[in-house]
């Protein structure tokens with residue numbers, strides 16, 4: 001949802017919500033895990049003189065998160081739908097009260113037909129409370145709510161069996177959780193956005209989630225109809241399976 005110039009690409013959000021709305025009509029309810037707060041904050045504040053990277057991230061995300069939610073609120077509203085914000089830190093997933101509260105909140109939002117939108121609580125999660133990235137957050141949520149499927153969207157069609165730009169590399173349609181294909185990935189060659197994750201992280205969390213019996217797919221969030229195509233059983237992206 002962000003481009004090479006670190007800007008939020010609104011048509012990507014539009015397409016995402018359009019598909020979530022279509023699924024809702026089919027009685028399939030989605031939990032969305034969305035990054036974007038840091039970049040949305042950068043767009044507003046521009047350059048910051050704060051030297052410390054973590055402090056800068058806190059400030060950008062504090063500014064950008066409500067902006068992301070305003071965008072989502074408006075787009076969901078256009079489809080006659082309601083969305084909500086859940087901002088956890090990694091500690092909230094430890095067994096205990098916070099986890100139970102969060103689980104309860106998800107159940108109640110879903111039973112009300114409201115689409116939860118999660119992002120890391122970047123303003124408070126520094127060091128140990130930080131997720132390695134939003135792929136880890138999505139994996140933890142999928143497990144906590146016992147999701148039927150996890151779709152990890154990125155800026156490429158899925159995992160390639162070599163450098164994505166090389167003529168002789170092609171899309172891997174299926175990967176088993178015990179298959180070691182890490183050597184396919186060249187994370188020095190990061191995607192377009194400023195994200196923390198990368199393909200290796202997506203693959204690792206996809207495997208962890210699939211190991212818990214939640215079918216997981218890595219696919220291109222920039223294509224027109226990716227989510228619907230996956231739900232319709234079309235061969236899209238890289239399926240990670242037990």
Ligand SMILES: Nc1ncnc2c1ncn2[C@@H]1O[C@H](COP(=O)(O)OP(=O)(O)O)[C@@H](O)[C@H]1O
Nearest residue numbers: 156159160184185186189190191195197198199
């Ligand atoms: N073997 C590979 N297959 C697919 N993508 C790869 C591979 N090796 C490196 N990549 C890079 O990973 C990027 C996807 O991860 P990225 O978008 O950076 O993650 P995040 O959204 O977590 O920041 C792709 O754009 C691609 O450049």
Ligand SMILES: N[C@@H](CCC(=O)OP(=O)(O)O)C(=O)O
Nearest residue numbers: 036037038133134195196197
């Ligand atoms: N929570 C941060 C992004 C965190 C992150 O790691 O994002 P990603 O690389 O997309 O998994 C934000 O909203 O800007």
